[in-house]
Amino acid sequence: MSRRKLSDGAMPPSVKKLRCAVYTRKSTDEGLDKEFNTLDAQREACEAFIASQRAEGWVLVHDRYDDGGVSGGTLDRPALKRLLADIEAGLVDVVVVYKIDRLSRSLMDFARLVQTFDQHEVTFVSVTQSFNTTTSMGRLTLNILLSFAQFEREVIGERVRDKIAASRARGMWMGGPVPLGYRVEHRRLVVDEAGAATVRRVFEGFAELGSATRLLPILRAEGLVTKTGRPFDKGAVYKLLVNRTYLGEAVHKGKSYPGEHAAIIPRDLWDRVHAILAESPRARAAKSRQRAPALLRGLLFGPDGRAMSPTHTRKKGRLYRYYVSQAVLQGAPNDAPYRRLPAGEIEGLVMTQIRALLCQPEVVVGTWRAARAEAPDLTEAEVREALGRLDPLWDELFPGEQERIVRLLVERVTVTEGGAEIRLNLGGLAGLARDMAAQQPREAIAA
Known part of the structure; x- marks a missing residue:
């Protein structure tokens, strides 16, 4: 049918x-x-x-x-x-x-x-x-x-897992999220130089500072971001620092094997970073507090646009501080005229210029306008008075407080043949002016 x-x-x-x-x-x-x-x-x-x-x-x-x-x-x-x-x-x-x-x-x-x-x-x-x-x-x-x-x-399932384990043991890339500093070509990891430079900067900065907390503002000031394009946070920094892929290794279930891809981080830098990570966070914080002060840490850049990092040495018990170009620290050729600057001189020069800038009418007006967003009753005279009070108080502040205020006031300092170009942070200036004006009686200003 x-x-x-x-x-x-x-x-x-x-x-x-x-x-x-x-x-x-x-x-x-x-x-x-x-x-x-x-x-x-x-x-x-x-x-x-x-x-x-x-x-x-x-x-x-x-x-x-x-x-x-x-x-x-x-x-x-x-x-x-x-x-x-x-x-x-x-x-x-x-x-x-x-x-x-x-x-x-x-x-x-x-x-x-x-x-x-x-x-x-x-x-x-x-x-x-x-x-x-x-x-x-x-x-x-x-x-x-x-x-x-x-x-x-x-x-x-067992065959697939065994195949993955055998492939990882041979150093092959078996998929997954691609780490910052690499891209995938023909199922292999290939170094991406733009991202690799960021990875090296994170490792070198952490090895120098010993603290992710102090490293983060520097990374943000330099505009460095993660693989997803977001600014670094502490979690992203630590995740990057423990990724053995950057050593040229393939990892499977806690075991490392020589990888087919090229390394981004040399072994000596990896060992220095992990010697720091092996210490307790409290011990690292104590060491970080004992480091030599550096007012322009993360803010100073050379004529070539590369950051200049603080460093120091001791000779016969005396401390000598410098700001050194990243090109020098990385061993790369650099024809910039300022490879190493005495810290005291450049910091003094910058502070002199900042004190002069704070008195300029256009800076006072710009700060006042920025401050009015949160303090509508604040007057231009109050802002001028608040900024003016900073100059005589500066030398009485502790180094840590000086560093905090500089980070509020300054967005970037670029060394040039004529001195230093300073880009002020009006938002930080406005916040500082509001705080100082709140501490100053209005009657004194009116008088």
């Missing part, structure tokens, strides 16, 4: 109508973009089987329950959830699949599904594996088939 004749009403009136839902699944996305893919092939076979059972009252439910690119080891699948919801709503009588493992590869998960089917009197049918879940022998056959399906899934 042809399918057309059946659809024309050949079904005996006494046969109960059974609504059949077809469920299909594929573990990966590969090939799903084709016009006729494996999900379509599964569905076509299931629909043909349902048509062959037309005389038994089987009728196809036209809703599609297709899960593409979803593992059979989980029940968290969109189409399966919809199917279970329709079963609970009483809309399905028979679930048809091409093969048992399309529904699940987990014996425990399948037991839960069969329990749901039984509760709602739903029959489960596999087109390529003939059995009946309503009999004890059918359930035994089902459990045996599922045991082999789960075993196959676990073996495949």
